[in-house]
Amino acid sequence: MQAFGSGAMTNSIHEMRDADCVFITGSNTAESHPVISYEVIRAARRGANVVIVDPRRIPLVEHATLFLQVKPGTDIYVFLAMMHTIIREGWADATFIAERTEGYDEFRAVVEEYTPERASLMSGVAVGDIEAAARIYALGERASGTSIYADAAPENGGRGHSTILYAMGITQRSNGTDLVMTLANLAMLNGQIGKLSTGVNPLRGQANVQGACDLGCLVNVFPGYQAVTDAEKRAALAAAWNVETLPGEVGLTVVEAMHAASEGKVRTVYVMGENPMMTDPNTNHVEKSLRGLDLLVVQDIFPSETAQLAHVILPAAASLEKDGSFTNTERRAQLLNPVVQAPGEAIPDWQITGEIAARFDAKMGIERESGYWYYNSSSEIFDELATVTPIYRGMSYARLAGEGLQWPCPDAEHPGTQYLHAGKFSRGRGKFNPVHANDPAEQPDDDYPLILTTGRVLYHYHSGTMTRRSGPLDWRDPGGYIEINPVDAASVDVQDDSGVVVESRRGRVLARTKISEHVPPGTVFLAFHWRESPANVLTQDFKLDPVAKIPEYKVCAVRVEKV
Amino acid sequence: MFKLSIDGRIVDASPGANVLDVALANGIEIPHLCYHPELSVSGGCRLCLVEVEGRPEPTTACGLACAEGMEIRTQSEQLTAMRRAIIDLFVSDHPLDCVTCDKAGSCLLQKYAYEYGVTETSHEKIIARTLYQDDNPFFIRDHQYCILCGRCTRVCEEIVGASAIEIVGRGFESHVATPFDGPMIDSSCVFCGSCVQVCPTAALLPVSRLGKGREWEMDRVKSICGYCGVGCEIEYARKNGDIVYAQATPDGPVNGEFLCSKGRYGWDFVSHPDRLTHPLMRRDVAYELGLTDDPWELPTESPLAVENPQIEDSFVPVEWDTAYDLIAERLAHTVQNYGPDAVMGLSSARCTNEENYLFQKFMRAGIGTNNVDHCARL
């Protein structure tokens, strides 16, 4: 991102098994990205160190060699202290810093303040553990065995290959951008990037979240991360799309749009396959905003909670019923094939969007060449998007067949890119961003003494519209539960599997308890899949990350009471 | 890299590789049951015996490290006899009801029995294991078909990291078990089905395929999992257009043969009765348009508070044309009266690249706003 110039996994999934150290933070990999956790387990079995920094004792901790259980929201002190230690002990990669980065001195001055002692006080993690994590990561130390990488041999002063995995436990925070930059700093400080089995690897939550970003479903960029504010890019794209101009101001994010809607500034919302009533923070506010719209169109496969409020609902085909392509978290575009027939009149989303666009033109009296919005196939759309998306330019359906291709793939001969930043960062030199620790926007107090953190469980997915309608998956995990430490359970006098009210400043939900040592005292966990215990009624939407505009799902203050 | 010869062919091998791997990589078939390329070598079935020049006894290929200049024979009268004896022993403890078995056609024991011409055992037939466990909706465990190859226990420990099952007991008592033979749900099992995937026989089968057809009646289509961002490739076995079961194949570029429970078992939502099959218009809007005679108002109660919301209570089915026209009309109204930035588009990480591209093109080139987002952040 700001540090290296691209926002995706730098390395490929199958490289992880050969890493010497896997550093995981803010990712419940075994439940949210199970097949990636299989890679981590392979690495651990081959002798890699697996270091985990997380407030919860997540399942992968069983395979970890070092677990730093931080108080929610304090991990940034640990990362800063690790870098402090690395610099103090001389473990940093001076050559890499000199040759490939900029901004080091300013960054170093900031890190100076963040001693392990201070981090320990804030996070509750022992100083020794922070220093051990620093050493293991910086030097790529293995727990056992020898590295497959020649440059790792310690007798030549080499260092092993360390890779960082993170997910929404990092990004869904009011200082998420700072945290991402901090992890980038950590990688650059040790030259742990631009080589096999290293890098900074954000694990994306949903099937095609990478592709949706790549193809410009973001407020600030056109397809291929070309800034909407860049007049030249705008003009080029306007020419390609055969329109006079394109809007040059950054648009509203979902959360901002909900605020604008409640002020009457946004009047129409067109939703393709999303369920903001379940997935957006502060549900009560979202609902009020949606109710006030002149038009809410929801295109989906199931009547979601959001669809219940729509003026019009359009039936879409599921991904198992259509062709097209998805891009996974390691930047690999792969082809879908229709497996079953769509039910009734349901049709692929692209056909619906094209038709709406054409009819909108007609109402507005806009004339375009016939076929502007009508395509004959997904592959025809792909051919068009490839021409305007530089990182996809060399791709076509013919080339995607088989193993797919990893972007950047700039021309038809390019083999795709397994790992990024080899030899050179996308933005030239990697930039150290001096980042200070920032505490979560909402802190527990006497009225709301517990910290709520939200996330996913293994058997369900997102707002649950699909998995809760899958027989086997719903059988395994039929209802919402809130994880609570025995200490807190005792203090509010509840047993395992008993009903509780969870209340924040925004609203209240009912849930059943699951007493568990997996969460530390003072912290409770509630997944957001359950419509009967909708976690996002509780989460806050007043302080978004200033750059990424991501709400703080991972930390808000609540109280739990017996019903 | 060095060279060795297998059946007179000179092949390349790298240090540490075993003979079975190298033979298979070069298209030379050696029968094997307990060996799986992604798992540690167990050496239990002994079916992969080969002869090595200069060694008096045949040895198992999966446990034999390649060495420079080695000369291997995979076929001989002696080997055939030994392999047949091994299969003979396996089938003495295995029902031969291939005529009704769901695994017929993809069972490895059946395949080798066929290849080595073993029709019945020459030993006394004793089915030692009889436990049948159908304690979960993901897969059944039918122990009479188990050949104790240990692939399932190894995959569970070495790949999945769950260590939910192990081989317990001795002799006739031995079997694959959860702690105290309890139901899977009380073990550390995560229902990924990797054990089912690697099991060579009918001892582990997906519930969804039981009695639903023979292997050769199904066709197979590969697609990409629609759940998380790992992007696993999944092969769906279909009969008459319906999915019978899902599995992975070794050539999956990201996942190889492995999946999680959502990808392997979570596809049945597609045929759930709640699926939307018709454009729908909210009753109050339909009334305004004269499409129904009954006035109606959107209840003030949150949809989240309704126990089991019925979509028909609030919506009426309409033609596509009617739905499209209302949308175009109101969209145009918003844009004309409040400007393009009064429109917000929310696209989806569950839709394809093509759909997301077209969606943002519509918002930008059609409507004229950058208000286009999806839940990347959520």
Ligand code: SF4
């Ligand atoms: S389903 Fe997965 S976790 Fe369960 S026993 Fe099989 S391999 Fe192990």
Ligand code: SF4
């Ligand atoms: S259940 Fe299948 S994989 Fe497991 S030991 Fe028995 S035959 Fe082998």
Ligand code: SF4
């Ligand atoms: S099978 Fe599981 S890990 Fe693989 S893409 Fe699907 S949900 Fe993700």
Ligand code: FES
């Ligand atoms: S495959 Fe070699 S001993 Fe079983």
